[in-house]
Amino acid sequence: MTDDEAFAHNYAEREQAKALREQARAGGLRFEAYLPPDMADWLLERVERGMFVDPSEAVFAIVKNFIELEPHRDLRDELLRRMLQAAIDDPRPRIPHEEVCSRMERWLAEPRAEAARWEKIAP
Numbered sequence: 110m111t112d113d114e115a116f117a118h119n120y121a122e123r124e125q126a127k128a129l130r131e132q133a134r135a136g137g138l139r140f141e142a143y144l145p146p147d148m149a150d151w152l153l154e155r156v157e158r159g160m161f162v163d164p165s166e167a168v169f170a171i172v173k174n175f176i177e178l179e180p181h182r183d184l185r186d187e188l189l190r191r192m193l194q195a196a197i198d199d200p201r202p203r204i205p206h207e208e209v210c211s212r213m214e215r216w217l218a219e220p221r222a223e224a225a226r227w228e229k230i231a232p
Contacts, residue, residue: 142168143224164227 129138142164144152152167161167178185204212 149225163229165229 152161152164155161155167156163161170
């Protein structure tokens with residue numbers, strides 16, 4: 110996908126964001142999020158341990174951390190460098206690009222289990 114295609118693909122979402130800004134500034138924003146299985150497992154394990162009350166609290170905390178880190182470009186760059194270095198240093202064998210694409214095509218063609226849905230429990 111080219112940059113122009115990616116830009117066009119995201120056009121409706123960007124327009125929706127623009128249209129919702131004033132209302133969100135006044136009353137906040139609710140949205141649904143999908144997490145792939147590994148991320149969902151990570152998050153739910155932390156809810157089980159009591160680290161977060163529910164998934165929405167986790168999203169709030171994670172976004173807040175991201176916002177607070179945004180002005181500190183040097184820290185973000187260092188974190189990215191460390192993540193990239195960890196990937197380079199990973200002793201597991203690398204998969205050639207063509208094989209990754211082939212695996213992704215097969216994975217995308219597989220039927221998916223229905224995603225679990227968190228329901229807010231009223232106090």
